[in-house]
Amino acid sequence: MAEVKSLAYAIVDATDLDAWYDYGVNVVGLQVGERTDRRIRFRMDNKLYRLEINRADQDRITHIGWEVKGPAELEQLAEAVRGLGYDVRRPSAEEITDRCVVDLYRFTDPDGTVECELHYALHDSLDRFASPLGHSFVTGDGGAGHVFQLVQDVEAYEKLYFDVLGFRLSDWIEMKGLKLTFTHCNPRHHTFAFGGGVPGLPTAIGHLMVEVEDIDHVGRAHDKVLNGAARMISGLGRHTNDKMISFYMDSPSHFGVEFGTGGLRIDDASWLPTWYTETQYWGHSPYLTLSKDDPKNYG
Ligand SMILES: [Fe+2]
Numbered sequence: 001m002a003e004v005k006s007l008a009y010a011i012v013d014a015t016d017l018d019a020w021y022d023y024g025v026n027v028v029g030l031q032v033g034e035r036t037d038r039r040i041r042f043r044m045d046n047k048l049y050r051l052e053i054n055r056a057d058q059d060r061i062t063h064i065g066w067e068v069k070g071p072a073e074l075e076q077l078a079e080a081v082r083g084l085g086y087d088v089r090r091p092s093a094e095e096i097t098d099r100c101v102v103d104l105y106r107f108t109d110p111d112g113t114v115e116c117e118l119h120y121a122l123h124d125s126l127d128r129f130a131s132p133l134g135h136s137f138v139t140g141d142g143g144a145g146h147v148f149q150l151v152q153d154v155e156a157y158e159k160l161y162f163d164v165l166g167f168r169l170s171d172w173i174e175m176k177g178l179k180l181t182f183t184h185c186n187p188r189h190h191t192f193a194f195g196g197g198v199p200g201l202p203t204a205i206g207h208l209m210v211e212v213e214d215i216d217h218v219g220r221a222h223d224k225v226l227n228g229a230a231r232m233i234s235g236l237g238r239h240t241n242d243k244m245i246s247f248y249m250d251s252p253s254h255f256g257v258e259f260g261t262g263g264l265r266i267d268d269a270s271w272l273p274t275w276y277t278e279t280q281y282w283g284h285s286p287y288l289t290l291s292k293d294d295p296k297n298y299g
Helices: 017-028 071-083 093-099 154-164 215-226
Strands: 006-014 031-035 039-043 051-055 060-067 103-108 115-120 146-151 168-175 178-184 192-196 204-211 232-239 245-250 256-261 274-276 280-283
Touching: 006 017, 006 146, 017 031, 017 039, 017 051, 017 215, 060 204, 071 103, 071 115, 071 154, 093 103, 093 115, 146 154, 154 178, 154 192, 215 232, 215 245, 215 256
Parallel strands: 006 051, 060 115, 146 192, 168 274, 204 256
Antiparallel strands: 006 060, 031 039, 039 051, 103 115, 146 204, 168 178, 178 192, 232 245, 232 280, 245 256
């Protein structure tokens, strides 16, 4: 059966491209693959880009790229999503070419938060990847990372991601009346996580996680953020479920970026879901207090 294989890319609307350039290069260690007046494309591996930042009058993640194996799988999944009642569209040939993929279908997710882009064959760059900070990002069969989304209609997300897109349950974390569901589509412990029912908080993509190989690079980025390079959301800590050591910082578009190392890889054949009552063994102390008056949502 056709299924999503990985998170390939995220597309962001941003009011401050210069801030993104500085943040992407000097804090996250991403390589600039392309920079024009209207956008920056950041690389984290051999792909042409993994994060695209577009100049806009708003700040948010607008599109998420879900990679599938090939043309047959793309058609099957597009049809299955249509079968759930979603309006699945193929963008213009120019738009597809501009995304640097071979083919693509797009639909709006259940809450209307983000455009999901089913596609295949995100192009490789001819130039070897080189992080300006010497980072090695953990991508490959685990994709670019993971996203966490606060949602309204939990059931609709379960139906879409489990029943149609082919994600499997990793585990749950239940705390303070909130149930978080972690799902995987490759060996990365989770690629898409979601939770619902947070009163007062807007629905949005709370954070995007990127993983590096070296804990010293996480520590150095943590130091930079402590020294004011970005707003700290929560300090260094270790997650219960995916065992990742990470911290959370604000991005120039005011979604969180989790920056970590040592995330668990799982094998579907032997994996059994479990549940936790805490997200961390230690750390992840909050620096920013969320309130319903705060327009930002970090998840
Ligand atoms: Fe995360």
